[in-house]
Amino acid sequence: MSELFDPLQAGPDVSAQTGDRAFVQAMLDFEAGLARVGAKAGLVPARAAADIADACWADRFDLASLGRRAVGSATLVVPMLADLREMLPPDSAGHLHLGATSQDVLDTALMLVCWRALRPVLADLATAAEQLARLAESHRSTVHIGRTLLQQAGPTTFGAVCAGWLVGVDEARATLSRVRRERLAVQLGGAVGTLARYGDRGPELVGRLAAELGLTEPVLPWHTSRGRIAELASALGTAAGTLAGIALDVALLSQTEVGELAEGSGGGSSAMPHKRNPARSVLITACAHRTPGLVATILAGMPQEQQRAAGRWQAEAPVLLELLRLTGGAAYHARDLLHGLRVDAVRMRGNLELTRGVVFAEPVTEVLAGHLGRADAGAMVTEAARTATAHRRPLRDVLDESLAARPERIPETELDTAFDPRRQLGAAELFVDRAVAAHRRMPGGSE
Amino acid sequence: MSELFDPLQAGPDVSAQTGDRAFVQAMLDFEAGLARVGAKAGLVPARAAADIADACWADRFDLASLGRRAVGSATLVVPMLADLREMLPPDSAGHLHLGATSQDVLDTALMLVCWRALRPVLADLATAAEQLARLAESHRSTVHIGRTLLQQAGPTTFGAVCAGWLVGVDEARATLSRVRRERLAVQLGGAVGTLARYGDRGPELVGRLAAELGLTEPVLPWHTSRGRIAELASALGTAAGTLAGIALDVALLSQTEVGELAEGSGGGSSAMPHKRNPARSVLITACAHRTPGLVATILAGMPQEQQRAAGRWQAEAPVLLELLRLTGGAAYHARDLLHGLRVDAVRMRGNLELTRGVVFAEPVTEVLAGHLGRADAGAMVTEAARTATAHRRPLRDVLDESLAARPERIPETELDTAFDPRRQLGAAELFVDRAVAAHRRMPGGSE
Amino acid sequence: MSELFDPLQAGPDVSAQTGDRAFVQAMLDFEAGLARVGAKAGLVPARAAADIADACWADRFDLASLGRRAVGSATLVVPMLADLREMLPPDSAGHLHLGATSQDVLDTALMLVCWRALRPVLADLATAAEQLARLAESHRSTVHIGRTLLQQAGPTTFGAVCAGWLVGVDEARATLSRVRRERLAVQLGGAVGTLARYGDRGPELVGRLAAELGLTEPVLPWHTSRGRIAELASALGTAAGTLAGIALDVALLSQTEVGELAEGSGGGSSAMPHKRNPARSVLITACAHRTPGLVATILAGMPQEQQRAAGRWQAEAPVLLELLRLTGGAAYHARDLLHGLRVDAVRMRGNLELTRGVVFAEPVTEVLAGHLGRADAGAMVTEAARTATAHRRPLRDVLDESLAARPERIPETELDTAFDPRRQLGAAELFVDRAVAAHRRMPGGSE
């Protein structure tokens, strides 16, 4: 909720859905919904329910004033109800907020905001996943040097790299969708969670309100049982972390010295006109970096006192809104990043050759082991790799010299195979197919 | 893994399952399993597989030496394989660790340890839930004053309180069980995740190994795709937070001034012989308090470089082991806490009467509103509550005086109802029934 | 920066000082300052410096537009400079941002905002400390039952409790003041931290700019050396945690069943007119609860790549602004809380008597040990405490009966002393004097 920072840290849709006005509207949607189901249940006159629903528009409220007047009671609900009552005919005002407590309003509002803000988050994730699937297919066989601990290790394909990213994003989507569908529940419990005001009709009212607002019906009021909030926060943090993994790799593969990837719209610099910065990767990383601390804040807030917490509950809403914004921002920027990603297959091939064959030491050792025994083969390749690196010579040339001094004759075709990246890809391409197939089976969009 | 602190922070079973020896055994189980499935697939001689399996016993290894020698390569796998090779006949040694990379060993070992350690965690949670269900049923109608923001608010039942706890624990169990069942996957990818050593038979090997070890088969190797670790960590943190909520309430309700609950084996004090400390609640709180930061560490570690991370991956295992221990400790102590929990229903009733009726202000206002109008009723009750509190008089007496000055006559029976806690319980007892019924429908134990 | 939530989570002054406009103004203050010192050093024409300074007013900028246009380059500086250049005569525009890089602008702006926002934070902390000193003095001898693990333990004074809070607040103030004075440094390094554009005059420029802006001069540019940010974040988190400790105790001592404290302006409830909620304590707790995760985010962001980080740096500013707001909010509410705190010395005395003498078990045991030996004394008191608690009888009566069966005669005056809270206060009052004296020696206000 900062004009300045929000474009960097949240997509425009999520920014709007988690803003002050959207939050107040969700509070008002609770009150309007409660009045409507109260009317259906015969507990509120139809006239009053209609009056209440008519008044429940956030644009009518002075948000800054609500904030200021909330301090005295530590809850936004008190001034919001006061303003709402003033807008209503006295007869109708008496039926407002029937049997509810302030936490019912705020928890349900938070759930509504989450439901609404998750739609664009999930849509951006779905788009990103689809782009990854296309990249994986396009580059199914594009040879790419795999790197472990930031050292070149052995060949794979860039499609396999994208397939790994895709599986991560699809798993994050599946979890986030499930939490959205199953865990965003209406809150209605009254002062101490018994719905005392409705006699024995409380559960009926809860069920009606859940249906009215499109939220799940909980087993019982969850005022101080915050597992669903924890699960949502965790799913958001996991999704953000998944995207940050992609951004990290894009930034690494975009390094001047690596140059295998470039962002379509590389960012400018205030001092260096020539630079093409990995701006989207930077933004994704910056968004995601802020999420683990917020998830921990939610988890640490789970122990809540008795029938309403004295502080940890009140900390939840702004933290969860921030999590929605940051994960939304990461997804928004990731969609853009992947949309414009430029892949330089020539450079990938060139980098694979940088070590002059040393990255094939493992398959070469396997070949030699078949002829010289494992111990000799290992020693010879390790020594040859060292020489090749030190003198900047092709590993194969160095090995040929060593092998010449041995009685065994190694068939050239075996060594050709060991030094051919295309024949050292193992299941890389099969894994692309599996990942894309699994992706195609997933339900789409925000479902 | 501290003789001194572990009894306080982990139950004995989880402590054993997450200890040094158990971890090394899980690493060895990977190697033995890989050799066995390699033999089944015809890639490893049966003799070698048998030799390898025979050698894979953690008791044969010098754990301190493994640790010391791991520093040079930053991985425990290098010295473990060195020791293992020394134990094997040369012909068999060559077939060890076929096509695998050190991360395959460590990730699979971690998954095995999680699978094993979660069994006692889930068993303790199941026992705790069962005890909560019994408490909820026993105290379905035990009148209890609900408290919000640590202030007395209105009547509920202690059974409803337990039902709320029960739903939280059962939800945490369900999530943890699901993650255990679906997300603990075998890791087998080889140097860069392509299983290059197996040609195109890699996926077959992964499937066989998953079956052999009782773990899930992933879509593809997940070396730097850590969503499953994040989900497990989150589920552990959520479970711990849920238990901490119960412990917090038990400690609050055990205060000298409240006295509604007491731990069966209240802890002694080194200086004050008379005290009965809520020792189990303290231990649960201490365990759970440490989990959110660890979950954040796991989430912050999700962005992992390329085909193997240079640091954040290596941080995962000890953190996840700690999370298992701490959540396990919380569950272990919670089971004990609930087993011995003493409920003082007389004191609960007494506390409900402390305010001399002021906690019934809400239903009393409702009654009066029907006769005096809402505005007058609200003002009268607020004023009377203030007087009653200030002069330590029963609210009903104060109200009777105020009402005497008004023309309206309020039927005594209506006020009797408003002041009778048993008739102000709303759906408290129904909610107990719902929670217990939902609990009875859950699969039991560690399933 | 939310109209709705900021009054709850930040005092009005800190809210203004950390808002969008204040941040942009600080960025502009950097540019104006740089131009001015450039002119003094003869590197920028006086005319250009004056033009630049004239243009540097945040009110002239469209903040939302800045935010939107920052996405492409992942930095607010690019659009800010573009807008600024448009406002300047071309001759002057060429002298803007002389030799600086975007990180110089943003880091220095952040330091300026911290400097400015810490003033009201420290002022509120100073006021709170002063109120604590007065409370400590007023209640230097007000007998109060000390509680450990939420159980009554032994007598102290409420003044000693306040003295403990005071020392905590004064220590947090001292640390925060020191960090503000010593660690808020100007940033000026140019593209890669060498100030290449200024030849060998770079250090001179840095010194001049530090003096111009009232910030510290660093040893060298600190683009990826974020220790000062970490220290500031930690000091803010420590201050917030200290205040949360006070809030927690106020809330506990305000419980209906305890009633020793009450907030002056206890918050109302939307459903329960009679309640006097500890609203300020709740707000302080809610603010402080959110700080540890943010401090962790700052610390986790310390490893920053090479000469400018690709994401973790960009995450810092919004997190640090949030930390300022939340700690500021905690301080603002704490000042209010302590200003209006109502202390019920009668209730304190009454609660001390709740256990009918059992809380004196420790000194009573000491007395008896002198006559019966330690073992017999301990056993007798433990047994008597149990009986007294179970049968709700005065401990002294129970003890008298037990002692009657023994040959030893215990002088009544010794037991009088053991059972007299005023004579069991140890150094409580001395500690009050020490804490207040230490407080009086501290420099005041925001110094």
Add this chain to the structure above:
Amino acid sequence: MSELFDPLQAGPDVSAQTGDRAFVQAMLDFEAGLARVGAKAGLVPARAAADIADACWADRFDLASLGRRAVGSATLVVPMLADLREMLPPDSAGHLHLGATSQDVLDTALMLVCWRALRPVLADLATAAEQLARLAESHRSTVHIGRTLLQQAGPTTFGAVCAGWLVGVDEARATLSRVRRERLAVQLGGAVGTLARYGDRGPELVGRLAAELGLTEPVLPWHTSRGRIAELASALGTAAGTLAGIALDVALLSQTEVGELAEGSGGGSSAMPHKRNPARSVLITACAHRTPGLVATILAGMPQEQQRAAGRWQAEAPVLLELLRLTGGAAYHARDLLHGLRVDAVRMRGNLELTRGVVFAEPVTEVLAGHLGRADAGAMVTEAARTATAHRRPLRDVLDESLAARPERIPETELDTAFDPRRQLGAAELFVDRAVAAHRRMPGGSE
């Protein structure tokens, strides 16, 4: 405290100093010290004090048994005192633990362990700093391409890079030393912090005990005032984060494609014999990565109830021990890393030339601006940089062609300067001198 993991995550000295036995010894040191100062103050017979001191050796205790028996009371002090009493003559046993409470023992023990474990941590940091100072001096003028957002940006020297690291490490050392010297305080308060057992002699005893144990004397007992713990944790986290920044850069500069640095003892790989992994960087990163969450745990634990916390205090010791170990581990591995670091100045120079002059775009633009005006110069260089990059041509050649079409003549010497990295170093070498001079002024070792 894991044989397996500790060598990876803590240096051997810190590991020993934070182990179970060291912790119990520190608890016993408290008891022995208290008896000694009690004797000096005339409150304990000299004989008893001598007996107690004689018994206080950790080797006499069964650590596992202490742990198991601590569960009942949730504190290790109860079984420790029980065992100790059994070792003492009855007359002396009665003088044990005089006037103290269990928290006094545990808090003071923790402070002693911190004091002791910080010595090797600070020594390793001092050694690392000294190595950085030498590297900075040796490479004061070694040309090195600065990189921002992982893109080549402009020239600096490797010495300047080391100087930046050095300042960070020295600042972290200074803070950690200050906290060690000023904030590690003895704890002695008795049951509720009043030292009731000593009458008015409490403060005297505290002062004596502080002197006896070599710890600071606090203003008053700090049972629930945990600022000093928070400051220590923060200082440890800041130190670890500083080291992780160095490790990150070493790993990045060691990439196969960059090759400017290598660890002296590059780690082997279980599958790839040729790899030289940045093993120490990985270990440092893995250690440091775990610290922010632990710092957050400590900060989140600051709100502690009344006169002794019911859970958050009990969580502190293991977390702080872990922080000591992990920061100690990072320092230990950093010392090794820097000791053996190999710098390839030839590769540094080679990488600087990778862009064929594009990294000099900024100074070149400055030169041209003096002749063509800023706008034309900027446009020409940007265009030329694009062409040079696209066609892999030297920027200067492309520019020469563009300049040939213009009437202005640019002196070759000006362009020579702009394209000469040695003349574009700005204050890089001066900054090295400043950092090393500041380092030489610091007190050494663990002071």
